[in-house]
Amino acid sequence: MSGHRVARFIFCTMFVVVSTPWKAHGQRNDHIEGFRRFMEYCAGCHGDDGKGGSKVVSLATTLSVMTRSDAELTRIVHDGTTEGMPPFGQIGDANITAVVHYLRIIEGKSAATSIPAEAPVTGDVNAGRMLYLGKAQCSTCHMIRGRGGFIASDLTSYGRSRPADAILQAITTPDTPLVPSSRVVSVMTRTGLKLTGVLRYEDNFSLALQMKDGRYHLLTRSDLTDVHYTDHSLMPRDYGTRLTSKDLNDLVSFLIVASRSGRRDR
Amino acid sequence: MSLPSAGDSNHKHNWASVYGRFTSPVYRSLAVGWLLLAMHAVNGYGAEKAVEHTAASNSAPVSAHDIGLINVTQSDLVQKQLRDNWVSYNGDYTGQRYSSLTQITPGNVGHLVAQWVFHTGDIGGLEVTPVVVAGIMFVTSANDAYALDAKTGKLLWHHARPTTQGLIDDSARHHNRGVAILGTRLYMETDNAHLLCLDARSGGVIWDEAYATGNKNYGATSAPLIVKDKVLVGTAGGDDGVRGFLAAFDAETGKEKWRFWTIPGPGEKGSESWPGDMYLHGGGATWMPGTYDPDLNTLYWGTGNPSPDYDGSVRPGDDLYTSSLLALDPDTGKLKWYFQYTPHNLYDYDAVQTPVIVDAKFRGKPRRLIVTANRNGFLYILDRTNGKFLFAKQFAKLQNWATGIDENGRPISAGLIPDEKGVQVCPASGGATNWYSPSYDPATHMFYFRVLEACGIFTSKTEPFEEGRTYYSTGTQGVGETGKEYINAFDLRTLDFAWRDLQIGINKGWGGVMSTATGLVAHGDDAENFVILNGYTGKPLWHFNVGQLIRASPMSYAINGKQYFAIAAGSDVFSFALP
Numbered sequence: 001m002s003g004h005r006v007a008r009f010i011f012c013t014m015f016v017v018v019s020t021p022w023k024a025h026g027q028r029n030d031h032i033e034g035f036r037r038f039m040e041y042c043a044g045c046h047g048d049d050g051k052g053g054s055k056v057v058s059l060a061t062t063l064s065v066m067t068r069s070d071a072e073l074t075r076i077v078h079d080g081t082t083e084g085m086p087p088f089g090q091i092g093d094a095n096i097t098a099v100v101h102y103l104r105i106i107e108g109k110s111a112a113t114s115i116p117a118e119a120p121v122t123g124d125v126n127a128g129r130m131l132y133l134g135k136a137q138c139s140t141c142h143m144i145r146g147r148g149g150f151i152a153s154d155l156t157s158y159g160r161s162r163p164a165d166a167i168l169q170a171i172t173t174p175d176t177p178l179v180p181s182s183r184v185v186s187v188m189t190r191t192g193l194k195l196t197g198v199l200r201y202e203d204n205f206s207l208a209l210q211m212k213d214g215r216y217h218l219l220t221r222s223d224l225t226d227v228h229y230t231d232h233s234l235m236p237r238d239y240g241t242r243l244t245s246k247d248l249n250d251l252v253s254f255l256i257v258a259s260r261s262g263r264r265d266r
Numbered sequence: 267m268s269l270p271s272a273g274d275s276n277h278k279h280n281w282a283s284v285y286g287r288f289t290s291p292v293y294r295s296l297a298v299g300w301l302l303l304a305m306h307a308v309n310g311y312g313a314e315k316a317v318e319h320t321a322a323s324n325s326a327p328v329s330a331h332d333i334g335l336i337n338v339t340q341s342d343l344v345q346k347q348l349r350d351n352w353v354s355y356n357g358d359y360t361g362q363r364y365s366s367l368t369q370i371t372p373g374n375v376g377h378l379v380a381q382w383v384f385h386t387g388d389i390g391g392l393e394v395t396p397v398v399v400a401g402i403m404f405v406t407s408a409n410d411a412y413a414l415d416a417k418t419g420k421l422l423w424h425h426a427r428p429t430t431q432g433l434i435d436d437s438a439r440h441h442n443r444g445v446a447i448l449g450t451r452l453y454m455e456t457d458n459a460h461l462l463c464l465d466a467r468s469g470g471v472i473w474d475e476a477y478a479t480g481n482k483n484y485g486a487t488s489a490p491l492i493v494k495d496k497v498l499v500g501t502a503g504g505d506d507g508v509r510g511f512l513a514a515f516d517a518e519t520g521k522e523k524w525r526f527w528t529i530p531g532p533g534e535k536g537s538e539s540w541p542g543d544m545y546l547h548g549g550g551a552t553w554m555p556g557t558y559d560p561d562l563n564t565l566y567w568g569t570g571n572p573s574p575d576y577d578g579s580v581r582p583g584d585d586l587y588t589s590s591l592l593a594l595d596p597d598t599g600k601l602k603w604y605f606q607y608t609p610h611n612l613y614d615y616d617a618v619q620t621p622v623i624v625d626a627k628f629r630g631k632p633r634r635l636i637v638t639a640n641r642n643g644f645l646y647i648l649d650r651t652n653g654k655f656l657f658a659k660q661f662a663k664l665q666n667w668a669t670g671i672d673e674n675g676r677p678i679s680a681g682l683i684p685d686e687k688g689v690q691v692c693p694a695s696g697g698a699t700n701w702y703s704p705s706y707d708p709a710t711h712m713f714y715f716r717v718l719e720a721c722g723i724f725t726s727k728t729e730p731f732e733e734g735r736t737y738y739s740t741g742t743q744g745v746g747e748t749g750k751e752y753i754n755a756f757d758l759r760t761l762d763f764a765w766r767d768l769q770i771g772i773n774k775g776w777g778g779v780m781s782t783a784t785g786l787v788a789h790g791d792d793a794e795n796f797v798i799l800n801g802y803t804g805k806p807l808w809h810f811n812v813g814q815l816i817r818a819s820p821m822s823y824a825i826n827g828k829q830y831f832a833i834a835a836g837s838d839v840f841s842f843a844l845p
Contacts, residue, residue: 047387051426052410056387058426143465146472150465201420208334208415208422214450214467216334216422218401218415 034102037095041088050106056085060106066161073100105177107161121164121253123246128254131247138251141234144258151198151212152234153182159252159259167252172240175232182233185209187219188226195219198234333401333825336466338447342399343492344560350824352398354555355444355489356703357821360623361557363705363780365822369829370844371784375798375808377844381830382419384839386412391817392834393487394444395703395778398823403832404447404466405839406489408440409456411464416832417825419841425469430458430485435736436502436553437485443554443818444489446497448517453497455486461499461515473520477501477513481546482733484508491555493565493596496523500552504570504588504616507737510550512567512592514599524599528552528569528587536586544581547731549573550588554618554701558596559634562651565596566623566636570616571608574739575695576684576726584609589617591636593653603653608642608677612684613667613724614695614742615642622706622713626758628656637758639704639715641697644671645756657761661754662698664719667691684726684740694722694749695742703778703819705787710801712764713756714779714787720749749773751792755804765804769793777833778819788831790816796833796840812840 050060080087132138141152186196197209209217347366388407403416409427446453452466459478478484483506491498496514510528528550530536556567572588589608624635636650643662655675668677704715722742751769769792777790787801795809814836
């Protein structure tokens, strides 16, 4: 592991321990272990963010990876692929399990999901669309096929890789798990300015916060007196109470159907 | 030369000036307050105000690095001086690759140190020139786009897209030369000739237009060019029997606005070169960004070789508009004039090398010029108002395909025709120069560019076009000792070469050139070094071993008064600055 990666790991460990000591500790440790193993064995080709280099598949966003079961991914890591990925059986089952677990994190999923291509939807898709664009204000932050906001993740393919109950859960109990690059962080500068934004990057020396207007604050840690890590993203956490169960079902149905007509698979 | 002191940053221009205003206490306080209101207006998340700015202080900036708002305006695109930002492949519309930044000088360049390295994960062969806007750097590797903190090289977002299977030739190597930016949007070409519009703030896809259909041999490797409200793109595939074109798309909607075919259709001027359906396979690809003169409202775009490359028997005549410079109206795509460097090209001499816009005295009179070092071994000067030929000079010492250039700029052919036995031709098929960028420094009056001295044996046999296969109609092989590379400096005042710097190396580097207002010339040499020379003399002042082949062109940018040089090499992007 390079010094850079060691530094990043130490930092990640530090912030997890400091900021969420009371959280489900076993789960967090799994994440860290998965992160370490991913950086050690996978990131060289698939990139630190798992999105691949230009000539290897994006593990974070490719539908055919996201929809594979844990068992299938475990087999692929163990045996390699005919497309050129080498086998990693020699790293041992525990490490492979950690890597597969971490893949689910960077995919923004809490668990493996395997869904039929045309899962039935039970809600009113048009009503769901109206909610998405209107009352629920999803499109303020999320983009689907080029329309909508940019500060939150693109949902064009979101509904294709997840069953309805997982989407519902992601709406009503967001941030389980919290995707690192979606975390809201507040910093205080030495000059007394408080900035709160989405943490797009960090290491021991610098961090990047993005504001809702798109502006990046590219900050040096030595210029900061405080960095506060929240345990959440920008995603509202009151949809479970603000929306009725019918609303939620309609919204889920819309996300599934909208993703079927998406052209992109990444 | 009198030089401003180190740390000189230009706050009179565009971005810098906007940022400069907002770092003043009053403006910043107002701005933060406005943003706070705006956040509340769009938030609507009840108790959870997830993003808020608190203007607790109105003293100095947050840090010396407090920039990061991406919004490229028309005035940024037409700027006359290239400073903090480098907003397009060539930095500005002139193609001069001349930076007005002055912090790094011949006196201090020896202290330059690497600031960071960004690893793309590409297996190798980056050809991108980074684009920098407000301290954010955008680079591409094949179909992937990355946004980086230009001060640290750290990744802000990454748009991943798998490479396309089933492509051939250049497109199958998945090279990509970079992005164009307008407003908050980023535009790039993909290996299979899609024009992607991404949100430059997040990397999210806004639209994706397939712009070259009907022939599987199309692909793309270039960076788009923005002119006004349009995005201009060309294609690769000129050795593979595609019909070249330049197309303009509405930057907002992605709708096609015009398309200029570089191979005329039946009945059009020049169609006598393209019997039957040959016009559908005539090449003339448009695989590098052009330049643009806003005053003349004219776009200058080079075209590639005819296809098939080495078999001229199936394409009689001059083969318009291959191996040419096109002057087009950017609003309509109408041809204003053209100049063909290599009529009936039999040697793969594309003419896509940057047509550099230069306003300078030519033989004592101020002229609006286009200066180009062509792959065919000659340097040309044209009047860019009308395409009139003014001057040509052979720069390749190894040159035998033409006995000279006549008074109209037309080469006098030496009659070397590739056949089944093979004929020796110089320059070799890789050209006496190529797509790697030249640079013009208006202070030294020098035009700098890389030269490759080599010859090849060209063989040819008539073959049918077939989709899925290249269409060279046979090929070439090297001859004699390995070619030598040089950096040339051509002085526009004397119309002669001022110096010629031999690149000792392995004859595999394809590094471009740039220059700065302090008389520096930066380039990637033939031995994996990033080098800075004295532009007046060619004397190397500093170098750094990047440890990988350099097949890309450098650029320079500044953040809060600190000047950087950046260059892609192998699979990585490097940035350098003074300590």
